[in-house]
Amino acid sequence: MIKIDKRMVIILITMTISLMPYTQVSAMTGNQSLTHQLNQVIMKDPALQGAIAGISVRSGANGAILYDYQGDVRLRPASNMKLLTAAAALKVLGENYTFSTEVQTDAKKIEKTIKGDLYLRGNGDPTLLKDDIENLAMAIERIGVKKIKGNLVADDSRYDHVRYSLDMPWSDETAYYGAQISALTVSPTKDYDSGSIRIKVKPGTKIGEKAKITVTPKSNYVKIINLAVTVAKDDKKKIKIERMHSKNTVTIEGTLPLNTKETKTWIGVWEPTLFAATLFRQALAERGITVTGKIKTGTVPEQAKLLTKHQSMPLSELLIPFMKLSNNVHAEILIKEMGKLKKGEGSWDKGLTVMKSEVAKLGVNPNIMVIRDGSGISHVDGIPANQLSKLLFSVQKEKWFPVYLNSLPVAGNSEKMVGGSLRKRLTDPSMTGRVKAKTGTISTVTSLSGYVDTKSGQTLIFSILLNNMLDETKGKKIEDTLVTILANQ
Numbered sequence: 001m002i003k004i005d006k007r008m009v010i011i012l013i014t015m016t017i018s019l020m021p022y023t024q025v026s027a028m029t030g031n032q033s034l035t036h037q038l039n040q041v042i043m044k045d046p047a048l049q050g051a052i053a054g055i056s057v058r059s060g061a062n063g064a065i066l067y068d069y070q071g072d073v074r075l076r077p078a079s080n081m082k083l084l085t086a087a088a089a090l091k092v093l094g095e096n097y098t099f100s101t102e103v104q105t106d107a108k109k110i111e112k113t114i115k116g117d118l119y120l121r122g123n124g125d126p127t128l129l130k131d132d133i134e135n136l137a138m139a140i141e142r143i144g145v146k147k148i149k150g151n152l153v154a155d156d157s158r159y160d161h162v163r164y165s166l167d168m169p170w171s172d173e174t175a176y177y178g179a180q181i182s183a184l185t186v187s188p189t190k191d192y193d194s195g196s197i198r199i200k201v202k203p204g205t206k207i208g209e210k211a212k213i214t215v216t217p218k219s220n221y222v223k224i225i226n227l228a229v230t231v232a233k234d235d236k237k238k239i240k241i242e243r244m245h246s247k248n249t250v251t252i253e254g255t256l257p258l259n260t261k262e263t264k265t266w267i268g269v270w271e272p273t274l275f276a277a278t279l280f281r282q283a284l285a286e287r288g289i290t291v292t293g294k295i296k297t298g299t300v301p302e303q304a305k306l307l308t309k310h311q312s313m314p315l316s317e318l319l320i321p322f323m324k325l326s327n328n329v330h331a332e333i334l335i336k337e338m339g340k341l342k343k344g345e346g347s348w349d350k351g352l353t354v355m356k357s358e359v360a361k362l363g364v365n366p367n368i369m370v371i372r373d374g375s376g377i378s379h380v381d382g383i384p385a386n387q388l389s390k391l392l393f394s395v396q397k398e399k400w401f402p403v404y405l406n407s408l409p410v411a412g413n414s415e416k417m418v419g420g421s422l423r424k425r426l427t428d429p430s431m432t433g434r435v436k437a438k439t440g441t442i443s444t445v446t447s448l449s450g451y452v453d454t455k456s457g458q459t460l461i462f463s464i465l466l467n468n469m470l471d472e473t474k475g476k477k478i479e480d481t482l483v484t485i486l487a488n489q
Contacts (some may be wrong), residue, residue: 003109006195006255010132012102013286015179016382020211021029030141031066031067034057034066034067034420034486034489035102035271037485038057038067038069038482038485039069040091040241041372041386041478041481041482041485042069042147042425044056044426044476045468046148047375047469047471047474047477047478048469048473048478050058050465050468050470051413051466051467051468051469051470051475052073052075052467052468053069053070053461053464053465053466053467054069054070054071054073054075054385054464054465054467055067055068055069055070055071055207055385055463055464055465055482056068056071056384056385056460056463057256057389057460057461057486058389058390058392058461058464059364059452059458059460059461060391060393060396060458060459060460060461061458061459062277063325063390063394063461064391065389066439066460067166067366067387068386070385071384071385071386071463072368072386073369073384073385074368074369074382074383074384074468075382075383075384075385075445075465075467076346076379076380076381076382076442076445076465077376077381077383077388077438077440077447077449077465078377078380078440078442078445078446078447079326079328079375079376079378079385079438079439079441079442079447080321080376080388080439080440080447080448080449080463080465081331081373081374081375081376081377081381081383081440082323082326082331082374082375082439082440083388083391083392083438083449084183084255084324084355084359084364084371084374084383084388085255085331085334085335085355085374085375086319086323086334086407087358087359087362087391087395087398088334088338088354088358088359089315089319089337089338089357090129090315090319090360090400090403091339091358091361091362091398091400091425092341092342092354092403093337093338093341094257094314094315094335094400095314095315095400095403096252096314096315096316096463097284097313097314097315097317098311098312098313098314098315099122099123099124099126099127099337100120100125100299100310100311100312101120101121101123101125101128101132101136101184101309101310102120102121102123102306102309103109103118103119103120103136103139103140103299103306103307103308104118104119104120104121104300104305104307105118105119105148105270105304105305105307106119106301106303106304106305107150107305108307109400110143110144110145110305110307111144111145112144112147112149113145113146113147113148113149114145114149114150115149115299115386116149116150117146117148117149117150117151117152117153117262118150118151118152118153118154118207119153119154119155119292119298119300119304120136120152120154120155120184120280121155121158121160121184121300122154122155122156122182122184122185122273122276122347123158123183123184123344124158124159124183124333124336124337124340124345125310125312125329125335126185126187126192126194126274126311126318126329126330126333126416127187127192127194127312127318127321127371128185128186128194128310128312129186129189129190130188130217130279130283130309131188133146133186133276133279133280133283134179134283134286135289135310136280136283136308136309136310137280137283137284137286137289138287139307139308139312140284140287140307140308141287141288141289142264143307143308144331145289146288146289146290147289147290147292148284148289148290148291148292148392149292149293150154150278150292150293150294151290151293151294151295151296152277152291152293152294152295153277153295153296153297153298153300154184154273154274154276154277154279154295154296154298155184155297155298155299155300156182156183156184156273157183157299158183158346159161159182159183159333159336159337159340159346159347160336160345160346160347161206162181162347162348163179163180163181163182163375164178164180164318164478165181165332165348165372165374165378166348166372166373166380167372167373167376167377167378167379167380167381168373168377168378169377169379171183172377172444173245173268174197174242174245174267175266175267175268175270176193176195176266177193177326177327177328177377178268178328178331178377179193179194179195179196179267179268179269179272179329180195180269180271180272181332181333181336182195182269182272182273182276183273183333183336183346184272184273184276184277185273185275185276185329185333186275186276186279187274188216188217188266189216190321191299191321191325192260192321192325192327192328192335193266193329194272194327194329195197195268195269195272195275195325196266196267196268196269196408197215197216197217197222197266197267197269198215198216198264198265198266199213199215199224199241199250199252199265199266199267200213200214200215200216200262200264201213201228201239201241201252201256201262201263201264201265202256202262203230203256203257203258203259203260204230204262205230206230207230207231208229208230209230209260210225210226210228210229210230211228211229211230211239211252211256211351213226213252217279219278219279219282220251220274220278220282221248221275221278221279222243222249222267222269222275222457223248224248224250224450225249225250225251225252225293226252227251227252227253227254227256228252228253228256228471229254229255229256230255230257230258231255231256231257232257232258233257233258233259233338234257235257236255236257237255237256237260237263238254238255238256238259239252239253239255239256239263239264240252240253240255240376242269243267243268243270246270247270248270248271248369249271249394250267250357262436264310273297274295274297278295278349281295285348286319288290288341288351290406298433300324301307307346315403315473316400318330318405319403319407319415320406320407322334322407322421323407323408323409323419323420323438324407324408324416324417324418324419324421325411325416325420325421326420326438326439326440326482328375328376328377329375330378331373331374331375332348332373332374332375332426333350334351334374335351335355335374336348336351336371337346337351338351338353338354338355338358339352339353339354339472341354342354347482348373348374348466350485351374352371352372352373355359355371355374356369356371359391362391362394362395363390363391363393363394363400364387364391365387366386366391368384368388368431369382369383369384369387370383371383376440376442377442379442379445380383380445383450383465385463385464385465386463387460388449388463388465389449389463392449392450392451392461392463393461396410406445408436408438408450408451409421409422409437409438409439410425410433411423411425411426411427411432411434411436411437412426412427412428412431412432412433412435413432413433413434420439421439422435422439422478424443425476425480426480426483426484430487431484432489434450434452434453434489435450435452435453435454435483436450436451437449437450437451437452437462437483438450438469441472443471443477444467444468444469444470444472445465445466445467445468445472445473446466446469446472446473446475446476446479447463447464447465447479448462448464448483449462449464449465450462452483452486452487453487454486454487454488454489455487455488456489458489460486460489462482462483462486464478464479464482464483466478
């Protein structure tokens with residue numbers, strides 16, 4: 001009789017389970033070919049060795065899952081988180097929602113000289129431009145005001161003063177995509193990178209000359225230290241642009257060969273509220289309007305009088321730069337705005353509570369997710385691919401769905417505000433325009449979720465989340481290969 005050591009059996013079973021690959025692959029009847037093709041890519045691509053993939057494919061018509069590879073595993077979504085944020089914002093705010101920027105005063109009389117403070121109040125507009133601020137200054141000029149005998153007070157009190165989301169990496173602090181969140185913030189261009197400046201660096205006309213620097217919008221708020229030098233044509237181009245921590249001092253150093261193309265960089269400013277106020281004071285001065293006091297932060301008193309205001313584009317239009325160009329600051333502002341509107345507090349805490357509540361109404365289960373921000377910049381966020389594909393199915397029934405769909409990048413379309421982050425991908429004529437999807441990238445993570453029109457005339461919904469990659473750029477090719485397989489069905 002053979003004696004069986006029960007402990008040894010338990011150890012062997014445990015070892016066997018631990019060595020089994022954690023995969024869930026299922027297919028509806030009639031889709032074995034699709035399953036086989038997708039599996040071939042996932043199992044054999046060397047870039048996925050040691051990585052984790054979560055993939056969900058659904059029928060656009062009835063929401064049935066056609067393919068599921070670890071679709072219930074929580075993975076970092078990167079900017080695919082914005083799919084949730086945009087859907088919640090459309091539900092809470094509505095497609096016609098706008099943001100105002102106001103100029104008010106606490107002076108008793110509106111005369112040539114205003115005896116009191118001038119207030120610039122931001123209400124969250126992430127698309128405010130220097131031109132808009134200049135228009136506000138022009139409106140003050142038209143009233144006949146020549147002097148403000150008081151301070152210029154910047155009011156960003158609509159939102160709390162927590163400038164960065166919970167898990168925003170410190171290394172992203174100076175990047176435009178990691179810019180500080182404020183209810184009063186200005187964008188440098190019509191890409192609407194709120195709270196940042198654009199810096200252009202060009203070579204001089206001869207060797208040894210300093211590089212030529214252009215900052216947009218132009219102001220004295222950011223100090224530029226230019227150490228970059230023009231070198232011979234055959235020398236190396238090596239430019240480094242850095243902003244000091246907690247300061248608005250930017251150092252530009254390195255070499256630019258003669259006749260080389262300009263270098264463009266976007267840098268997040270420190271305290272965007274004061275930056276907006278500085279631009280407003282500058283615009284007033286250009287129109288001969290003097291502010292005798294200082295620039296301060298504060299809140300508009302109840303008895304203040306409205307002098308003029310600017311209204312933003314509606315949310316339906318704002319979603320274009322937000323989703324097409326994957327704007328992180330827009331995402332976090334929308335989170336805080338939802339919190340302010342629904343819970344009376346413009347904070348991540350309240351805003352994320354609202355978002356979870358709203359996506360639950362779309363059939364998504366926030367209780368099985370980790371949601372720490374609205375942009376997906378967090379490495380702690382965790383969303384299952386099946387939940388993203390479920391959201392994309394459910395939103396089709398909403399009256400605002402055309403706006404939502406229109407905000408997604410369109411594969412292979414070279415127009416920046418159409419193709420967005422997919423304009424240089426899936427450019428083969430057989431694929432151009434057939435994929436509308438949200439991209440996502442953070443270090444070691446890439447994602448793509450959206451809609452694809454198939455050869456057979458169906459619409460398929462997909463979510464591809466690839467995590468723990470050695471090189472996330474290689475994941476883009478894998479996503480494109482998978483989506484092409486779907487398109488050929």
